[in-house]
Amino acid sequence: MPIPQATPPDSDELEVSVFGPGFGESVVVHTGHDEWLIVDSCLESPTAQPKPLEYLESIGVDPATAVKVVIASHWHDDHVAGLSALLAKCKSAILSCSTALAQKDFLQLAELYCESPSRIPPGPREIRNSLSIAAERSKALKRNMLCFALENRPIWTSAHGRAQALALSPSDEMVRRALEFMARSYEIAQSGIAILDRMGDTPNDVATAVRVNVGGRSILLGSDLEASASPLIGWSAVLALPGATLTKSAVYKVAHHGAKSGHQEDVWQNMLSPAPLALMSPFRLGAHNLPTYDDRQRILGKTATAFITAHPDKARSRSTKRRRKVDMLLEQATLDRRSAYGPVGQIRWRAPLAHPTNHGRVELFDGALHLADALAL
Amino acid sequence: MGWWKNTFSKAYLMTGPQMTDSPVVSERDAARKSRVAGFNGASWLRGNRFGEQDEPQLDVTALSPVRRGASLVFEPPKLSSPKVENFIAEQEFEGVVLSVDEIQRTFWARLADCTAENPDEEAEFAFSEIPVDDWQLITPGALFYWNVGREWRNRQMRRVSDIRFRRFFQFSEATVTRAKHRAETLADLIAKANAYPSGDTAGFRRT
Numbered sequence: 001m002p003i004p005q006a007t008p009p010d011s012d013e014l015e016v017s018v019f020g021p022g023f024g025e026s027v028v029v030h031t032g033h034d035e036w037l038i039v040d041s042c043l044e045s046p047t048a049q050p051k052p053l054e055y056l057e058s059i060g061v062d063p064a065t066a067v068k069v070v071i072a073s074h075w076h077d078d079h080v081a082g083l084s085a086l087l088a089k090c091k092s093a094i095l096s097c098s099t100a101l102a103q104k105d106f107l108q109l110a111e112l113y114c115e116s117p118s119r120i121p122p123g124p125r126e127i128r129n130s131l132s133i134a135a136e137r138s139k140a141l142k143r144n145m146l147c148f149a150l151e152n153r154p155i156w157t158s159a160h161g162r163a164q165a166l167a168l169s170p171s172d173e174m175v176r177r178a179l180e181f182m183a184r185s186y187e188i189a190q191s192g193i194a195i196l197d198r199m200g201d202t203p204n205d206v207a208t209a210v211r212v213n214v215g216g217r218s219i220l221l222g223s224d225l226e227a228s229a230s231p232l233i234g235w236s237a238v239l240a241l242p243g244a245t246l247t248k249s250a251v252y253k254v255a256h257h258g259a260k261s262g263h264q265e266d267v268w269q270n271m272l273s274p275a276p277l278a279l280m281s282p283f284r285l286g287a288h289n290l291p292t293y294d295d296r297q298r299i300l301g302k303t304a305t306a307f308i309t310a311h312p313d314k315a316r317s318r319s320t321k322r323r324r325k326v327d328m329l330l331e332q333a334t335l336d337r338r339s340a341y342g343p344v345g346q347i348r349w350r351a352p353l354a355h356p357t358n359h360g361r362v363e364l365f366d367g368a369l370h371l372a373d374a375l376a377l
Numbered sequence: 378m379g380w381w382k383n384t385f386s387k388a389y390l391m392t393g394p395q396m397t398d399s400p401v402v403s404e405r406d407a408a409r410k411s412r413v414a415g416f417n418g419a420s421w422l423r424g425n426r427f428g429e430q431d432e433p434q435l436d437v438t439a440l441s442p443v444r445r446g447a448s449l450v451f452e453p454p455k456l457s458s459p460k461v462e463n464f465i466a467e468q469e470f471e472g473v474v475l476s477v478d479e480i481q482r483t484f485w486a487r488l489a490d491c492t493a494e495n496p497d498e499e500a501e502f503a504f505s506e507i508p509v510d511d512w513q514l515i516t517p518g519a520l521f522y523w524n525v526g527r528e529w530r531n532r533q534m535r536r537v538s539d540i541r542f543r544r545f546f547q548f549s550e551a552t553v554t555r556a557k558h559r560a561e562t563l564a565d566l567i568a569k570a571n572a573y574p575s576g577d578t579a580g581f582r583r584t
Contacts, residue, residue: 023497046496069577094576102567104560111556111563112548118471118520128563135566143576146567156577190553286475286485286499320495325536326468329525333506333538340487340497 005365008059012353019051020281020309022344024081026052031163031214032353039071040079041086044344050082051344064091069156072097073223074207077123084129095134096155098206099148100175105182112189149208152241163214171237178205216356218247222255227264235264245270252276257283258291268302275303279347282312306371309345317342466526468492474519514542
């Protein structure tokens with residue numbers, strides 16, 4: 001019998017919920033005993049509250065006390081939509097993001113973005129606003145409510161030590177590259193070249209992959225971390241970490257929306273259990289849809305238990321209706337037009353904490369589907 | 378294609394090659410029109426029932442040198458175009474190019490509604506919607522403005538869709554200084570936060 005979406009997990013039940021796309025992707029983890037972690041944020045519409053917040057409130061969880069950590073896996077718009085609003089409501093949560101995002105060059109760049117007359121893009125502004133909230137919170141509570149992620153650094157440990165979130169990236173080299181890029185971007189931004197919106201094109205040198213260890217289980221949250229041949233960056237750097245392959249994760253939030261760029265064979269071989277539960281949200285921006293058909297087939301070749309929050313190829317919501325004559329002219333001038341937002345699907349996995357071998361139960365809401373069903377239009 | 382597509386005329390405002398009438402530019406303009414109408418079969422553009430009447434009537438400007446003090450200088454051609462008596466914007470967007478398909482000559486852009494509080498949109502445009510001189514600006518990350526409205530010329534109203542790319546963007550020195558100052562303030566705040574004991578659950582418990 002299906003469990004209603006608005007049913008909270010039991011106190012001793014582990015939950016991983018993946019939301020997306022709307023605009024963005026978010027992961028919510030219940031580590032038991034009303035302690036929650038949120039990774040990234042997404043919005044169904046710009047006026048709606050962040051989806052993770054909406055979900056927690058719908059199941060009767062008070063985000064102000066229950067959410068212990070909010071992780072900004074990186075600055076890209078599709079991961080931080082509504083992040084600062086989310087953090088503001090999670091009043092006892094610490095903020096975690098890459099250490100590169102707390103450095104002077106990024107802060108200067110983000111401040112320039114805030115000064116930009118352009119409304120696009122929100123990513124760096126969201127990170128800047130979130131850092132500001134967390135720093136002010138630290139001052140008020142006289143506690144450090146910021147935790148900067150670096151490879152092999154614990155981000156958060158639960159009160160009784162039974163749950164831990166461990167950052168697997170970025171590596172030192174990724175941070176160095178990110179800082180170099182930011183310094184260069186800041187210099188260019190000052191000299192007047194319109195590069196302000198190019199940051200989304202850069203490699204995910206600040207991407208924070210996280211492993212959550214709880215009750216004898218391990219959950220790998222892949223962020224948008226990319227594969228790499230260099231042992232100094234990306235998944236190769238993670239695989240080179242001492243002890244990285246000792247624990248096998250049975251649940252995997254697939255990196256980089258299932259794209260080939262986030263796929264590293266050794267991760268599937270050495271960091272994951274055989275046929276893990278693979279969860280992902282699609283990326284749909286302009287002409288780019290991820291995972292591609294080939295990506296979907298590749299992931300299904302690795303595991304039969306793969307789920308996605310929405311069909312990657314299906315059209316999103318229609319664009320806003322305007323006056324008829326205006327709409328006609330807009331239609332005339334464009335080949336295709338649609339809303340950048342849309343419904344947010346949810347994949348929810350719950351399993352009892354006391355039985356680490358129990359495979360748990362997957363529930364799909366609001367358009368989420370098995371990845372095999374996403375092979376056809 | 379609906380009947381209405383022929384009733385609208387497409388017009389670019391005061392930018393683009395039609396701003397000058399030197400022979401060289403006129404040829405380029407003709408080539409532009411030929412390319413624009415040709416590559417995507419823009420029949421609604423060719424089918425403009427007002428035809429060349431919509432093209433600006435341009436003044437002739439001599440390119441011979443003129444004396445300025447002790448020097449002879451070549452003055453740039455004077456720009457002229459029919460006077461737009463009034464323009465009412467009905468819809469304004471700010472856009473950023475997401476991706477470009479150079480083979481199909483199309484690009485995707487994200488659009489922020491500047492007229493009302495509406496969700497951002499994404500749209501695909503043909504290059505033909507953009508003045509040829511601006512094609513070089515169509516790169517991922519480029520900013521543009523899209524105005525849709527009504528304009529009056531010679532007391533005749535027509536609907537206009539005008540996409541203009543931002544050629545240059547520069548922060549003022551004061552803005553850069555202000556941003557730098559704010560960044561330093563936030564960095565200080567973060568540094569002070571780092572001096573406090575950890576605020577995570579275990580950190581609270583330890584103390």
